[in-house]
Amino acid sequence: MTTPADETNPDAPATDAPATRKVPVELGLRAYEVLIGHGVLKQLGALMEERGLQGPFTVITDYRGDHARREVWEKILFEDGVDYPTLDVPPGEASKSLEAYARLMSELAQRKVPRSGTIIALGGGVMGDLAGFVAASYLRGIAFVQVPTTLLAMVDSSVGGKTGVNLPEGKNLVGAFYQPKLVVADLGTLRTLPGREFSAGLAEVIKYGAIASEGLFDRVAAGVTVEDEDLAEIIETCVAIKAGIVVEDEFETGTQRALLNFGHTIGHAIERATGYTTYLHGEAIALGMRAAAWLSVWQLGLLEEEAKRIELALSANGLPLELKPEVDRGAILAALGNDKKVGSDGKNRWVLLKELGVAESGWEIEEDLVEKAIGLLYTP
Numbered sequence: 001m002t003t004p005a006d007e008t009n010p011d012a013p014a015t016d017a018p019a020t021r022k023v024p025v026e027l028g029l030r031a032y033e034v035l036i037g038h039g040v041l042k043q044l045g046a047l048m049e050e051r052g053l054q055g056p057f058t059v060i061t062d063y064r065g066d067h068a069r070r071e072v073w074e075k076i077l078f079e080d081g082v083d084y085p086t087l088d089v090p091p092g093e094a095s096k097s098l099e100a101y102a103r104l105m106s107e108l109a110q111r112k113v114p115r116s117g118t119i120i121a122l123g124g125g126v127m128g129d130l131a132g133f134v135a136a137s138y139l140r141g142i143a144f145v146q147v148p149t150t151l152l153a154m155v156d157s158s159v160g161g162k163t164g165v166n167l168p169e170g171k172n173l174v175g176a177f178y179q180p181k182l183v184v185a186d187l188g189t190l191r192t193l194p195g196r197e198f199s200a201g202l203a204e205v206i207k208y209g210a211i212a213s214e215g216l217f218d219r220v221a222a223g224v225t226v227e228d229e230d231l232a233e234i235i236e237t238c239v240a241i242k243a244g245i246v247v248e249d250e251f252e253t254g255t256q257r258a259l260l261n262f263g264h265t266i267g268h269a270i271e272r273a274t275g276y277t278t279y280l281h282g283e284a285i286a287l288g289m290r291a292a293a294w295l296s297v298w299q300l301g302l303l304e305e306e307a308k309r310i311e312l313a314l315s316a317n318g319l320p321l322e323l324k325p326e327v328d329r330g331a332i333l334a335a336l337g338n339d340k341k342v343g344s345d346g347k348n349r350w351v352l353l354k355e356l357g358v359a360e361s362g363w364e365i366e367e368d369l370v371e372k373a374i375g376l377l378y379t380p
Contacts, residue, residue, distance in 0.1 A: 132163030151201025200282025263289030
């Protein structure tokens with residue numbers, strides 16, 4: 001499994017300053033690096049030039065109209081010294097649509113962006129998924145760079161090459177595996193996040209601990225804030241876990257990459273059942289992990305004490321444990337049938353925990369247990 005690289009070489013160039021952590025994603029001709037640190041956005045132009053990425057550059061972002069977080073944009077526009085024309089997208093999950101995708105494709109064509117161009121996805125997971133899918137399909141594929149500015153995107157969605165958009169029938173049903181050329185995670189952007197969004201990102205951090213590292217789980221279970229000195233290390237550890245899984249199972253044809261879906265089966269169903277408006281993605285995944293933890297107890301023998309530890313970790317990081325009473329449980333059950341991981345037999349395949357830090361994929365669960373787990377989400 002890929003491990004975090006140690007960047008302490010005093011002779012390294014300025015763009016590889018010791019404060020910048022690197023995690024390689026070793027995929028042969030599709031290999032790239034994830035850079036994590038403070039101030040790395042100021043080096044974006046030089047970092048892309050080092051990797052042979054050419055202009056014209058086009059930024060796809062939802063920040064231009066967000067005055068509270070305009071500083072993220074200005075770090076690139078005014079301090080990097082490179083001209084970055086933009087394509088603006090409204091914020092929110094609704095932008096992960098075929099309509100937004102078609103508009104962006106048309107605008108690139110109208111601007112006559114050539115095959116040598118590079119797309120920069122600036123924002124959270126929605127921007128990364130949408131811009132990545134645009135890059136994967138415009139002119140049959142042009143280069144793109146991920147610039148995640150939310151915790152959730154830094155630790156999860158910006159790494160691994162999953163791109164796509166939603167359909168009314170379900171989440172991420174249209175898309176492609178398409179790896180970025182570079183991922184640049186500037187920790188300074190996290191200070192612009194509302195507290196609720198930072199907490200939502202911690203759901204994915206808890207997930208990585210639950211499926212692959214009890215040590216990471218123990219650390220995040222104590223609570224994490226944007227001010228913590230070890231935040232870069234926490235992000236690096238998550239990225240390294242995901243990079244190792246992606247290297248082993250890039251296209252999710254085996255069992256390894258499916259492990260990343262712990263909590264996502266019910267989480268995605270909750271998002272769809274509530275029209276993607278009630279819960280942030282990480283909040284829905286937190287609820288899904290609570291349900292999946294107890295399914296693990298009932299189906300796989302996970303100790304009840306460990307399921308309760310997951311609940312405490314979620315609560316300690318400001319994540320919900322209960323569904324709002326107005327959420328229709330029937331709609332959640334119906335949405336499970338449209339999950340992209342449903343097998344040819346029409347049944348969901350679940351990721352469960354054998355113990356904290358050890359997960360297994362491919363489990364089939366009887367409907368009555370699934371209903372029981374969803375019912376649990378309506379209780380404290």
